[in-house]
Amino acid sequence: MSWVLSLPIILPFLTAVLAFLLREKRAGAWVSVGGCALLLIASAVLMVNVLQAGVVAGQMGNWPAPFGITLVADLLSAVMVVITAITGLAVSVYALAEINRRKEYLGYHALFQVLLAGVCGAFLTGDLFNLYVWFEVMLISSFGLLILGGSKAQIDGGIKYVTLNLVSTILFLSGIGLLYGMTGTLNLADLALAVEEVENQGLLTVVAIMFMIAFGVKAAVFPLFFWLPAAYHTPSFSVSAVFAGLLTKVGVYALIRMFTLVFDHDIGYTHTILLWVAGFTMVTGVLGAAAQTDFRKILSFHIVSQIGYMILGLALFTPLAIVGAVFYLVHHIVVKANLFLIAGVAEKLTGSTELKEIGGLYKSAPLLGVLFLIPAFSLAGFPPLSGFWAKYILVKASLDIEMWFIAGVALFVGLLTIYSMTKIWAQAFWEPHPYNLEPKLSILTPEQRWFYLLPIAFLATLTIIIGFYPEPFVQFAERSAEQLLNPAAYIEAVLGEQS
Amino acid sequence: METLLALAIGVLVAAAVYLMLARNVLRFIFGLILISNAANLTIFVGGRLTQGLPPLIEEGAYAPVEGAANALPQALVLTAIVIGFGLFAFALVLVFRAFTTLGTLNSDKMRVAEPREDAAK
Structure with a gap:
């Protein structure tokens, strides 16, 4: 069973080695695309397994949990891996056209x-x-991607990105040390049981806050987000897209995981x-x-x-709100990368x-428009696109428990989102170009056009599918939320039958 | 022993925070290196400290003797040191590169990616 779990990790590593060996040739780029396609298949297999079994767990090296290293996939993990593969595939195709030979x-x-x-x-x-180790793997490769090319703006943004992320890493590490000192275990399922026996629950809350800050920096929440707008506009667009889609969401995932499974002792x-x-x-x-x-x-x-919307779902902590957070997470990755x-x-x-x-894009390149x-409409929450359902669920969840104010804030923010999207629309697409250029798609070579537009159309189609057929996705999110709020199945899958 | 290490961690963190408050990015990185060592020590202390009882299993026995040192945090610390080494090697090179391309280490003057409104006009 454990190969299903380890394949989504092993495949990209193997692809990375192969792509590095072939980096002087064009084939390296195609290897990357192929690796992503395989990853998508592997993640789909994992998803099928998880849908059947509920939670799939495997122990690496056959050391029984909590002594060995556990890989475990519940519905949330599985869907995140699938969406990672989808984003990876789209961006790797896009990179065929965008990334130059030097990079x-x-x-x-x-x-x-x-x-x-x-x-x-x-x-x-x-x-x-192990989560810390994967964060580091992610971090060091993102450092490399961010400053690849070495322009002034990239180095400048890179300094802020690197330093603030390192601070968060160190907080995370200290939190791990303190939590281990209190509970004597680091296995997440085992921790969920062990935290109940900690005598001093106040200390536990202190550690919980350390984790909240550490993951909060990764997820870019207020007031810890300043590294994000300083860095994300500087690298290649492929890099921006994959960062925007995936990296902060890993922070959100970690928050959801820790604050549903382990730190649910003092929800108030x-x-x-x-x-x-x-x-x-x-x-x-x-x-x-x-x-x-x-x-x-x-x-x-x-x-x-x-990110605020997703955290809102976690913070309300009702079944419907968690459904909203999971749905939002999936919808957002597709839309934002696109x-x-x-x-x-x-x-x-x-x-x-x-x-x-810039300007005049709608006239000269209506397809792009x-x-x-x-x-853009999905992000702003226009029905019937995916963002509408995501926001609808979250607002309904807050109204259900009579949180009028936060529901109002969520709606108001949606309104302002429309404002920024129309600003982009009006200035980039509608107004004529300031230097009277006609930015036609035909200035790209036919090959480039395909590689640029195919991933965009693919992700846009996904957005439309989620928007018009939200039923299966919402049902999935409901099952996933149920698992998150009743972690018994998760714990049992990892540790075996509990007496 | 624990008290002593707790104090040492406190001193390390204090020195690190002092360094990290500086505008100079290099000093910030030095602070970061200090505070990462404090984090490593925290994990080490988290495993409880014992003297003179290495976690070795006697011949014929199945478990180490009662009260032997906890080997897991030491393994974790080793991992964290190695990862930290890689990250800080990268960070130091990045700072050096920033100094050569941007010509400054003062974080207030690093505004290429986010230029001031009035300067842009």
């Missing part, structure tokens, strides 16, 4: 695959220290903090976006704002991402 030679594809391995590892591990305290954090994250993110005039910077701030890819094409056509410098409208 390929410097090892872009190998770093990209290691990043995917780290992300999958973080989703699949059932051990806290920890989840109230999360609720405030969620509110402020939504508002500051969207206000930050409103003040920006650069395509990618606006999108970066919107990542922050959207918007960054579209920003990339816009820049290739018009020569800039600064909104004042239509493709932009789908994820």
